[in-house]
Amino acid sequence: MNYGEIVSKVKDINLAPEGDLKMEWAKNYMPVLNSIREEYSADKPFEGITIGMALHLEAKTAILAETLMNGGAKIVITGCNPLSTQDDVAANCVKKGMEVYAWRGETDEEYYENLNKVLDAKPDIVIDDGADLIFLLHTQRQELLDSIMGGCEETTTGIIRLKAMADEGALKFPVVNVNDAYTKHLFDNRYGTGQSAIDGILRTTNLLIAGKNVVVGGYGWCGKGVAMRAAGMGASVIITEVDAIRALEAKMDGFRVMTMNEASKIGDIFITTTGCKNIIGAPHFLVMKDGAVLANAGHFDNEINKEELSSLAKSVKTVRYNIEEYDLGNKKIYLLGEGRLVNLACGDGHPCEVMDMSFANQALSAKFILENNGKLENNVYEIPYEQDLRIASLKLKSMDVEIDELSPEQRKYLADWKEGT
Numbered sequence: 001m002n003y004g005e006i007v008s009k010v011k012d013i014n015l016a017p018e019g020d021l022k023m024e025w026a027k028n029y030m031p032v033l034n035s036i037r038e039e040y041s042a043d044k045p046f047e048g049i050t051i052g053m054a055l056h057l058e059a060k061t062a063i064l065a066e067t068l069m070n071g072g073a074k075i076v077i078t079g080c081n082p083l084s085t086q087d088d089v090a091a092n093c094v095k096k097g098m099e100v101y102a103w104r105g106e107t108d109e110e111y112y113e114n115l116n117k118v119l120d121a122k123p124d125i126v127i128d129d130g131a132d133l134i135f136l137l138h139t140q141r142q143e144l145l146d147s148i149m150g151g152c153e154e155t156t157t158g159i160i161r162l163k164a165m166a167d168e169g170a171l172k173f174p175v176v177n178v179n180d181a182y183t184k185h186l187f188d189n190r191y192g193t194g195q196s197a198i199d200g201i202l203r204t205t206n207l208l209i210a211g212k213n214v215v216v217g218g219y220g221w222c223g224k225g226v227a228m229r230a231a232g233m234g235a236s237v238i239i240t241e242v243d244a245i246r247a248l249e250a251k252m253d254g255f256r257v258m259t260m261n262e263a264s265k266i267g268d269i270f271i272t273t274t275g276c277k278n279i280i281g282a283p284h285f286l287v288m289k290d291g292a293v294l295a296n297a298g299h300f301d302n303e304i305n306k307e308e309l310s311s312l313a314k315s316v317k318t319v320r321y322n323i324e325e326y327d328l329g330n331k332k333i334y335l336l337g338e339g340r341l342v343n344l345a346c347g348d349g350h351p352c353e354v355m356d357m358s359f360a361n362q363a364l365s366a367k368f369i370l371e372n373n374g375k376l377e378n379n380v381y382e383i384p385y386e387q388d389l390r391i392a393s394l395k396l397k398s399m400d401v402e403i404d405e406l407s408p409e410q411r412k413y414l415a416d417w418k419e420g421t
């Protein structure tokens, strides 16, 4: 569709005013990104640059896109999950001057069509959450590889696959690992997922957490966050893990640790956070209690095996918005948000204050790619520590928190191994 000058495809352009309110609200709680926006608005570092983005298209993401646009970039954006786009926000992005191809409830085919539309704009830089644009460029759109300066990837799942590509020499442009910035994963993965996954479950089910057995699949940063918040609300938390060190950590953090086979018999609410597939499948569904609630907080919708759940079910019906009831004959099991990221499919994603830091990392990483164009290898680059420190310092300042500084004497003491005590 042609909205004035801008060719885009969204659900309903008339939803833009609602999206504008959401963006204004989010912006007020994103001081770090706002300070980068001020700098970019003045300096226009991205003048003449097209940035292709595939991110969960909700209000905070739109603020990132607007920041880059204010820095001079042409923005072409789509979602990175068929259920996470907020249609009012997508409409407002068009009004603001971006090219947008995204709506909630895309079919698989539409989802890939939209990713391809972004690539049709021949981006210089790509920004991904889940690496879909980067994979598409390396598989079906290789003709565009030469013109790409680099990419930025936001999530653990994407980074694992990109590192595998780099190890095999298959990566054809540099990618910045935004996920592993301290100011990303320590806050976004832990406090972000911890709060937003529980929030998505609560808004959707209106059920009580206190007194329930909450089974958390995986004890990485996301699992830690979910476990911490569920415990804080009075759940008895059970962790399942495949990594002995993480399992031990969970045990010493005070949680019950057991196999998914055992946990399946007693769990009331299950939340997967692993980044791996088939965490919960047929053997588990068969022993679950009547009324078990299943939610996934990992990037892909393959952590809960929906195919096996469907084939065990005698019937499936929607019993409440975003809740499917699978009737197995002797019991009913409830799946939230089609097993897609529960915090975005059933909620608004991570809190604004958290995405402030994640997206500050994205904004600075895009500039890093631009400034180092031609100087980087086709590899996965870690965020410079100075960038993390800058973001953490700005965040602390916005929270009115002051910290101590090392004295010259202390600096010398730490640097001089000869001095002794």
Ligand code: ADE
Residues within 6 Å of the ligand: 055, 056, 058, 060, 061, 129, 154, 192, 196, 343, 344, 348, 349, 350, 355
């Ligand atoms: N909002 C935008 N991107 C998000 C993400 N990756 N996780 C949670 N909320 C988000």
